[in-house]
Amino acid sequence: xxxxxxxxxxxxxxxxxxxxxxxxxxxxxxxxxxxxxxxxxxxxxxxxxxxxxxxxxxxxxxxxxxxxxxxxxxxxxxxxxxxxxxxxxxxxxxxxxxxxxxxxxxxxxxxxxxxxxxxxxxxxxxxxxxxxxxxxxxxxxxxxxxxxxxxxxxxxxxxxxxxxxxxxxxxxxxxxxxxxxxxxxxxxxxxxxxxxxxxxxxxxxxxxxxxxxxxxxxxxxxxxxxxxxxxxxxxxxxxxxxxxxxxxxxxxxxxxxxxxxxxxxxxxxxxxxxxxxxxxxxxxx
Amino acid sequence: xxxxxxxxxxxxxxxxxxxxxxxxxxxxxxxxxxxxxxxxxxxxxxxxxxxxxxxxxxxxxxxxxxxxxxxxxxxxxxxxxxxxxxxxxxxxxxxxxxxxxxxxxxxxxxxxxxxxxxxxxxxxxxxxxxxxxxxxxxxxxxxxxxxxxxxxxxxxxxxxxxxxxxxxxxxxxxxxxxxxxxxxxxxxxxxxxxxxxxxxxxxxxxxxxxxxxxxxxxxxxxxxxxxxxxxxxxxxxxxxxxxxxxxxxxxxxxxxxxxxxxxxxxxxxxxxxxxxx
Ligand code: SF4
Ligand code: SF4
Numbered sequence: 251x252x253x254x255x256x257x258x259x260x261x262x263x264x265x266x267x268x269x270x271x272x273x274x275x276x277x278x279x280x281x282x283x284x285x286x287x288x289x290x291x292x293x294x295x296x297x298x299x300x301x302x303x304x305x306x307x308x309x310x311x312x313x314x315x316x317x318x319x320x321x322x323x324x325x326x327x328x329x330x331x332x333x334x335x336x337x338x339x340x341x342x343x344x345x346x347x348x349x350x351x352x353x354x355x356x357x358x359x360x361x362x363x364x365x366x367x368x369x370x371x372x373x374x375x376x377x378x379x380x381x382x383x384x385x386x387x388x389x390x391x392x393x394x395x396x397x398x399x400x401x402x403x404x405x406x407x408x409x410x411x412x413x414x415x416x417x418x419x420x421x422x423x424x425x426x427x428x429x430x431x432x433x434x435x436x437x438x439x440x441x442x443x444x445x446x447x448x449x450x451x452x453x454x455x456x457x458x459x460x461x462x463x464x465x466x467x468x469x470x471x472x473x474x475x476x477x478x479x480x481x482x483x484x485x486x487x488x489x490x491x492x493x494x495x496x497x498x499x500x501x502x503x504x505x506x507x508x509x510x511x512x513x514x515x516x517x518x519x520x521x522x523x524x525x526x527x528x529x530x531x532x533x534x535x
Numbered sequence: 536x537x538x539x540x541x542x543x544x545x546x547x548x549x550x551x552x553x554x555x556x557x558x559x560x561x562x563x564x565x566x567x568x569x570x571x572x573x574x575x576x577x578x579x580x581x582x583x584x585x586x587x588x589x590x591x592x593x594x595x596x597x598x599x600x601x602x603x604x605x606x607x608x609x610x611x612x613x614x615x616x617x618x619x620x621x622x623x624x625x626x627x628x629x630x631x632x633x634x635x636x637x638x639x640x641x642x643x644x645x646x647x648x649x650x651x652x653x654x655x656x657x658x659x660x661x662x663x664x665x666x667x668x669x670x671x672x673x674x675x676x677x678x679x680x681x682x683x684x685x686x687x688x689x690x691x692x693x694x695x696x697x698x699x700x701x702x703x704x705x706x707x708x709x710x711x712x713x714x715x716x717x718x719x720x721x722x723x724x725x726x727x728x729x730x731x732x733x734x735x736x737x738x739x740x741x742x743x744x745x746x747x748x749x750x751x752x753x754x755x756x757x758x759x760x761x762x763x764x765x766x767x768x769x770x771x772x773x774x775x776x777x778x779x780x781x782x783x784x785x786x787x788x789x790x791x792x793x794x795x796x797x798x799x800x801x802x803x804x805x806x807x808x809x810x811x812x
Contacts, residue, residue, distance in 0.1 A: 259572055261545010261700040266725065287703040288543045288729040309612060329592075329634050341707060341740065346612050346633030360612075385735045388704035391675060419545040419700055420571035423675035426628075443786030444550065444574040451572060454672045473784035502753045505723050 251405055252534050253413040253432040255284070259452030261419035263440045264468040267501055268523060269416035270294040270510040273375045275527045279412035281373065282401040283380040284394045284428040286366065287387075291416050292380055294510050297371035305381065305396060307365040307389025309345035311338050317357035324349035324358060341386060365389045368396050370404070377404050390418075394427035412534075421455045429456065434534055435463045436492070441476035449480065453489060464490050464533060466526060469497040492533070493526035495519055537694040538807060539713040539742075543729025545700035547719045548749040548773070553697040554578040554788045557663050559800035564692040565660075568709035569699040570653060570668035570680040577786045581660035581667075589668070589683045590649040591632035591676070596623050600644035607636035607645060628675055653680035657687065664692065681708040693804075702732045707740065715811045716744040717770060723754035727761060734767065743811060745770040747803075768810065771803050 256272070258265040270291055273281045283291040311332075313324075318336050325333040328349055332342035336357075338349075350358040366383040379401045381393050401413050417428035429435060435456045439449040449465070456463040465484050470477040477494065484491050496518060504514035512520040540553045550567075554575055557565040567575040594607070594616070605618030615629040616636060627650060637645040653670045668684040670677050677699070685708075688694050698709035710716050716737050720730040730746065737744045745768040748758055752775040762769050773779070782789045790796045 260574075262547060287701040288732055290544070290725045290728055293724050293728055327634070329632060341711060344631050344633065346631060346635055347610065348633050348635040348638065351610070351635060351639060383703060385702055385732070385739050386704070386707045390703045421672065422571045422670060422677045422705065424703070426675050442784040443577045447574060447577055448572040451672060458673045472780055476784055499753065502723055505725060506755050508724065
């Protein structure tokens with residue numbers, strides 16, 4: 251079984267558009283939307299929900315007012331500044347349990363909380379695992395791991411050979427969780443100074459984890475000079491630029507229609523994505 | 536006044552708004568809290584005068600004292616410690632630096648050690664005081680770096696905070712305690728879906744907010760519809776304009792080449808100021 255993650259470093263470069271098109275082009279695969287704090291892939295597929303699971307990724311501390319004697323030890327012990335007097339700010343609390351440990355009156359309890367949900371849905375392109383992190387939750391890396399586990403299980407059960415992962419933007423914990431142990435990363439970038447700078451950082455990350463990376467320059471014609479700069483940068487670093495996709499408003503039209511662009515149109519963008527997909531599959535083998 | 540700029544979806548124009556706004560105002564501090572992929576420096580080209588390392592404390596185990604009782608591993612909520620028969624394995628990237636394991640260890644075998652997780656850069660860009668956080672590559676946790684950047688807030692200035700995209704802990708850390716949040720979105724189904732999520736975050740935090748619609752003209756009218764229905768103020772609309780996109784791609788704040796926009800950013804600031812109360 252192979253796993254490939256589509257990432258971008260910078261947000262809004264077209265990662266999900268490309269992942270959705272890949273999902274429509276691939277065969278015998280499982281789709282995993284690992285952008286768990288802003289999942290969008292389901293907006294491009296008709297999904298039929300099969301299973302929903304509570305995700306209890308973290309805990310929170312709660313004070314029993316009756317037992318509390320206001321000694322102030324918990325406030326002093328909390329490294330996250332989450333305790334003021336004996337009130338705990340649930341937003342700042344990381345659920346470490348130090349306060350509960352130091353409390354001489356056993357007045358603090360750690361409670362598991364529901365931090366989100368994981369879903370298994372059926373789409374016409376195959377099964378999709380997705381998730382929704384509750385607002386302002388932190389265990390996003392753990393939820394990504396849960397989504398990936400479920401995807402692997404389904405792939406094994408159904409004899410599917412590929413897991414296609416739509417990753418989150420950035421380089422932090424959920425991105426790392428989306429990348430560990432995959433066979434390949436496809437990095438979608440854009441020819442802007444921000445795109446180039448962010449590409450350098452995400453490439454450093456994939457190198458750090460030893461993951462083979464390919465680069466796709468989306469909307470390459472909005473600034474050809476920058477496109478050349480990205481290509482040169484990739485060449486210098488031995489990274490393959492696998493595709494250059496032109497800017498075309500059809501991409502947004504497809505999004506508005508709620509369809510992967512390759513299904514919505516057979517124009518240049520769709521042909522380019524199709525060709526890129528063939529090359530990605532070739533590189534994966 | 537502290538204004539944060541956030542968005543559910545990435546790439547909607549947060550940094551564009553933050554930098555153009557900073558350039559339009561006086562007595563400003565700009566804090567780049569998108570520490571995973573900070574971009575404001577590309578546009579403002581600040582002169583960096585000081586670089587500060589950000590550390591978290593992580594456990595260090597003294598093998599001569601440890602008798603492998605495993606109490607530390609049992610305590611750690613983040614599975615950063617695993618007790619084997621004659622070894623404690625430490626997974627530093629999972630450690631939140633809570634300081635719990637040194638307290639629970641009955642043999643006093645654990646001390647805390649500093650680990651660098653990122654840097655904060657301080658400098659100036661013209662009249663703007665510039666501060667930016669950068670997460671080290673391979674480090675998963677952005678929040679300590681964001682908090683460190685926010686330590687630099689100067690209450691006598693107008694503070695503009697550029698947050699990371701999404702709705703998770705990094706975003707919360709960046710917008711927490713700010714007086715007003717500007718949500719930047721684009722008029723597409725992704726933009727709307729992620730805007731709704733971001734709105735939930737701000738409601739939960741009790742921070743007043745308004746919306747900027749960027750690249751108006753692409754996509755559909757549903758963001759407008761949503762804002763109207765929910766009574767969310769639309770502070771500014773920026774049309775889809777190839778020129779703006781081209782100026783952006785070169786890493787230039789567009790008011791420098793399209794000065795007619797400065798007025799709009801001043802109006803935006805006035806609106807925000809009046810709405811905060
Ligand atoms: S659980 Fe940890 S983070 Fe939460 S209040 Fe207690 S000491 Fe602070
Ligand atoms: S400091 Fe806290 S999070 Fe880190 S290893 Fe010790 S108990 Fe775990």
